Amino acid sequence: xxDQQATGDSWxxxxxxxxxxxxxxxxxxxxxxxxxxxxxxxxLAWHASGTxxxxxxxxxxxxxxxxxxxxxxxxxxxxxxxxxxxxEPLKKKYPxxxxxxxxxxxxxxxxxxxxxxxxxxxxxxxxxxxxxxxTPDGRLPDAAQGADHVRDIFYRMGFNDQxxxxxxxxHALGRCHSSRSGFEGPWNASPTTFTNYFYTELLEDKWVxxxxxxxxxxxxxxxxxxxxxxxxIAFKTDSQFRKHVEKYAADQDAFFADFSKAFAKLxxxxxxxxxxxxxxxxxTLE
Ligand code: DDH
Numbered sequence: 001x002x003d004q005q006a007t008g009d010s011w012x013x014x015x016x017x018x019x020x021x022x023x024x025x026x027x028x029x030x031x032x033x034x035x036x037x038x039x040x041x042x043x044l045a046w047h048a049s050g051t052x053x054x055x056x057x058x059x060x061x062x063x064x065x066x067x068x069x070x071x072x073x074x075x076x077x078x079x080x081x082x083x084x085x086x087x088e089p090l091k092k093k094y095p096x097x098x099x100x101x102x103x104x105x106x107x108x109x110x111x112x113x114x115x116x117x118x119x120x121x122x123x124x125x126x127x128x129x130x131x132x133x134x135t136p137d138g139r140l141p142d143a144a145q146g147a148d149h150v151r152d153i154f155y156r157m158g159f160n161d162q163x164x165x166x167x168x169x170x171h172a173l174g175r176c177h178s179s180r181s182g183f184e185g186p187w188n189a190s191p192t193t194f195t196n197y198f199y200t201e202l203l204e205d206k207w208v209x210x211x212x213x214x215x216x217x218x219x220x221x222x223x224x225x226x227x228x229x230x231x232x233i234a235f236k237t238d239s240q241f242r243k244h245v246e247k248y249a250a251d252q253d254a255f256f257a258d259f260s261k262a263f264a265k266l267x268x269x270x271x272x273x274x275x276x277x278x279x280x281x282x283x284t285l286e
């Protein structure tokens with residue numbers, strides 16, 4: 001599936017409003033997870049981009065190296081083949097779109113169509129032809145660790161504490177799969193709607209260690225239905241992160257505005273866009 005590359009100016013031939021609609025058409029599937037591929041599309045866009053390193057200027061969504069072994073098989077990327085396979089027919093339909101543009105646009109479509117903010121997005125990423133620029137393992141966060149590790153990882157990408165706290169609000173969406181990360185469960189009761197519930201659940205529920213044979217994680221004491229990763233709990237225990245968490249829990253509009261900016265920045269890390277690349281603000285479908 002990864003044999004075709006779109007490079008150079010080929011994106012100019014693509015009608016991205018059509019691609020947006022076609023991606024939106026791939027979101028719903030009652031037989032998959034909670035009924036939507038949206039959450040795993042958001043995770044694909046994030047993992048394709050979050051490998052960026054400000055010092056060496058390597059990684060990021062340009063090149064779409066996440067398609068290639070060994071990066072595709074890094075532990076953090078387990079399960080993302082599901083999202084790539086779901087999007088592959090659109091690469092066939094629009095051969096001039098690069099994988100890097102397709103994967104990042106899928107994240108934007110999912111955020112918007114699941115009820116989140118509009119996210120500014122630009123085309124112009126080029127596909128690598130081989131695995132030579134795959135990033136080393138370990139550039140994405142390890143969920144078993146705490147605030148220091150989370151800062152190391154996201155400062156390397158060029159984010160500050162406020163932006164990190166805004167980005168992790170994406171954990172309103174989707175769930176953990178024991179078959180992928182080892183962790184299990186959704187963060188809240190509406191995993192296919194983009195909300196500020198990551199923050200409200202984090203602050204309002206009592207989180208206790210889950211009793212099971214799997215990796216150490218938290219479960220809400222009251223219902224036992226929802227989960228938090230050790231790295232999620234760091235946003236409550238670390239006072240600098242918590243400041244932002246409290247704001248986003250109290251003010252969904254502030255969260256949406258800050259998430260939109262930080263997510264757009266994430267998807268563009270390390271990408272050199274042509275000077276005349278248009279900036280899209282897609283209209284959410286009805
Ligand atoms: Fe995440 N995330 N993430 N995450 N993430 C997982 C699922 C999802 C961490 C670990 C995990 C972000 C930050 C962090 C989404 C979006 C984002 C899973 C479970 C783990 C583990 C995977 C599985 O088993 O299927 C850690 C650690 C961090 C951190 O340290 C901050 C960010 C920044 C985003 C983002 O999009 C901006 C989404 C969406 C999911 C749900 C995927 C799904 O299939 O459902």
